[in-house]
Amino acid sequence: MTNKVVDVETIGVLTSGGDSPGMNAAIRAVVRASAQANIKVYGITHGYYGLINDEVLELDTHSVSNIIQRGGTMLKTARSDEFRTEEGRKKAAKNLKKYGIDALVVIGGDGTFTGGNKLSKEHDFNVVGIPATIDNDIIGTDETIGYDSALNTALDAIDKIRDTADAHERMFLVEVMGRDTGFIALETGIASGAELALLPEELTHVEDVKKQLHEMLKSQRRSSLVIVAEGDETGGAIKLAENIKEDFAQYDTRVCILGHIQRGGAPSARDRVLASRLGAAAVKVLQEGHSQVMVGVVNNALKITPMHVAISKKKQIDHTLVDLAKILR
Numbered sequence: 001m002t003n004k005v006v007d008v009e010t011i012g013v014l015t016s017g018g019d020s021p022g023m024n025a026a027i028r029a030v031v032r033a034s035a036q037a038n039i040k041v042y043g044i045t046h047g048y049y050g051l052i053n054d055e056v057l058e059l060d061t062h063s064v065s066n067i068i069q070r071g072g073t074m075l076k077t078a079r080s081d082e083f084r085t086e087e088g089r090k091k092a093a094k095n096l097k098k099y100g101i102d103a104l105v106v107i108g109g110d111g112t113f114t115g116g117n118k119l120s121k122e123h124d125f126n127v128v129g130i131p132a133t134i135d136n137d138i139i140g141t142d143e144t145i146g147y148d149s150a151l152n153t154a155l156d157a158i159d160k161i162r163d164t165a166d167a168h169e170r171m172f173l174v175e176v177m178g179r180d181t182g183f184i185a186l187e188t189g190i191a192s193g194a195e196l197a198l199l200p201e202e203l204t205h206v207e208d209v210k211k212q213l214h215e216m217l218k219s220q221r222r223s224s225l226v227i228v229a230e231g232d233e234t235g236g237a238i239k240l241a242e243n244i245k246e247d248f249a250q251y252d253t254r255v256c257i258l259g260h261i262q263r264g265g266a267p268s269a270r271d272r273v274l275a276s277r278l279g280a281a282a283v284k285v286l287q288e289g290h291s292q293v294m295v296g297v298v299n300n301a302l303k304i305t306p307m308h309v310a311i312s313k314k315k316q317i318d319h320t321l322v323d324l325a326k327i328l329r
């Protein structure tokens with residue numbers, strides 16, 4: 001982290017990696033907070049791919065009208081293999097110079113920050129990250145932009161599945177997103193009253209799953225709902241169903257993979273507010289001369305975390321919630 005005071009005249013903003021609801025609200029806040037401070041803003045489309053390939057457009061206050069309520073990202077997003085190379089980052093830096101961009105705001109997850117951090121170190125650009133991923137796996141912020149929306153989208157679908165599971169007295173295995181982390185699985189599990197939530201963070205043995213389900217179904221339950229994070233070591237809901245359905249033949253097991261619907265849709269109010277705070281904060285910290293940092297909100301206060309810390313490890317799930325889920329099921 002550097003603390004030299006810089007005179008920021010032109011900011012670039014991009015979204016990269018998997019999209020998440022609220023990215024548009026963050027872009028809007030970056031643009032409008034910059035306008036207030038007389039800073040010019042360029043939007044870069046398709047993330048680092050667009051930066052390498054000169055996809056740059058000027059944004060003003062009006063360019064970001066009517067987007068706060070929209071999912072996806074007006075700047076589009078992509079994953080760029082070329083940007084992982086020094087050569088690719090050199091091309092990106094050349095384009096930043098071409099437009100006179102002296103600071104960059106990167107909106108995304110850990111991959112986005114890893115790339116931004118390298119670009120900043122190699123080419124002496126000030127870079128600030130805004131955490132946006134439905135996975136909620138970034139340290140330095142209580143929640144990432146998009147997590148709350150994805151959680152509610154998944155929960156809405158799971159509630160509907162519960163109705164039909166109950167009507168047919170079936171067992172449903174519902175797979176939610178989360179390649180490496182189980183935040184969505186854990187919290188939808190608690191909020192939907194699921195019988196089990198299987199997370200990548202917890203060792204899952206198929207035999208234990210069967211045992212726990214048999215015990216629960218011995219009581220008066222006639223349907224059951226198991227939430228499976230896509231990254232759970234059982235191999236996801238389809239594989240788990242193959243491994244357990246014969247033991248529960250009377251429940252006529254079904255699988256539902258929620259997939260990318262969790263990434264789309266209107267951002268929740270919480271995500272819009274979080275994105276608005278973080279977009280404005282990113283501009284402020286750049287004006288204060290910070291670089292290679294991420295802005296987040298911890299205990300309702302803005303927090304600056306060095307990027308190398310933010311990408312050093314995944315955020316841990318709260319094990320008291322894991323225990324709570326077990327008590328309440």
Ligand code: F6P
Binds near residue numbers: 018133134177179263
């Ligand atoms: O990182 C967000 C995320 O939605 C993960 O939960 C999921 O594993 C991954 O992205 C899916 O990526 P893609 O859209 O490339 O299939």
